[in-house]
Amino acid sequence: MLQWMVWTTPVAVFFICIGLMLVGMTVWELKSPTSLRKGFLPIATTRGDRLFIGLMIMAWINLAYVGLGEKMMDWFGLEDSPSLWIGFAVSLLVLAWVMRKG
Template sequence: MAWMAWTTPTAIFFAVIACLLLVFTFLAIRFPETPRIGLLRIETTRGDRLFISLLGSAFLCLGWLAAFGSPLWGALICCLIYAAAVFRWV
């Protein structure tokens, strides 16, 4: 893995994603849910909403970098608000 730039932020990012997947797997086993129809008028489960929020957050961060550059603290706040909205209304 020497070819990859493993920095502390990169390791934290992948660790958080792995923990999210483990938590959502546990929730799916412990508390099964039925899909619900939200604002997008498609059936979504917790995992679907997680995927939508991660994908949207990636685009928000790219847009932030294009508009403002780094640091990404403002983008992180926008992503957290976006994820909360996705889990609430989608």
């Protein structure tokens, strides 16, 4: 049933982290309801809004990183494609930034 997806360790960790974030945000919201806040994003957002926006950006960063993997091999003269952990780490940093300052 899941043969169409390449379930590597980075992919599994990525989805596990997303699931843990959703559970954590749900618990946080139940214990401490959020209010609208204006950060660098052009709209006032709640924690849930920033998480959604951050997760979308994470997905785009990871897709772009995977899509550009072969081109990065040519650009930087690498023998193997770059590690998926790099894209994952970059996307987590961007998510943390959006959650904190967005």
